[in-house]
Amino acid sequence: MPPREWKQRVARVYDRFAPTVPFRYLPPRQAVRIAFNVILDREPDPAGGAEYAQKLASGELTRHGVAEMLAHSEEFRRRVPIGNVLLSMHVSRSEFVAGLPAAARILDLGGTHQGLPDGALVHLGYPYPFERLVVVDLPVDERDAIYQGGSRGEPVLSELGPVEFAFHSMVDLGRYDDGSFDLVYSGQSTQPITLQVAGPTTPSTVSPWRACRRRTAASVSGPKVPSTGMCSACCSRAG
């Protein structure tokens, strides 16, 4: 049996019989090691590990407190890359959404949430209440399968305000009167583009694959999103 299969078999047996322990009950050094391994993807350095273990033992920090410090550390933000390109795009959109300005009337282009009925903007962390949010997206059966599970089009009252849905292409915004929104946002503009789909589905994109050495590009459209904006492209790690 190849070594990989052996490892998988041993792991399965181990998983069946070894008792699991909640993180909050782990002994200090073990809790610190696991927190470093999981969050920073490395072993604790001797000084840092000892200090955290001592603070846990003395009750100065809880295990959750240690994990929280590592998860919000500069090292985590700067040195731990996001290995999954879709997750990376999602994190980028979340951070962008959290930094958007307050607006009363919002048009969100491509704004469906993968599973929730009140749209992505609310759940990605838009910070302000609004008077009206219109989410534009393709008709359900024209969307990628992962975006078919959210809204079916019924208006809903979200925790930030009322949300309406309009299912049509974002390229055609002629039905909206001039000046009828205070903020027009397109989360779809930050997305991985494969060579196969880059042209047809991203009207604003100016040949991003030409600039990209790998197989996936990220597009960020300019001020005139979605159909006429300028575009920059960058290579993703997951090519």
Ligand SMILES: C[S@@+](CC[C@H](N)C(=O)[O-])C[C@H]1O[C@@H](n2cnc3c(N)ncnc32)[C@H](O)[C@@H]1O
């Ligand atoms: C990358 S997802 C973004 C979803 C969500 N706004 C977010 O930020 O997580 C892209 C969304 O844009 C929609 N979309 C793609 N092309 C579109 C088009 N031409 N018109 C309207 N919506 C489109 C997709 O159906 C999908 O829901």
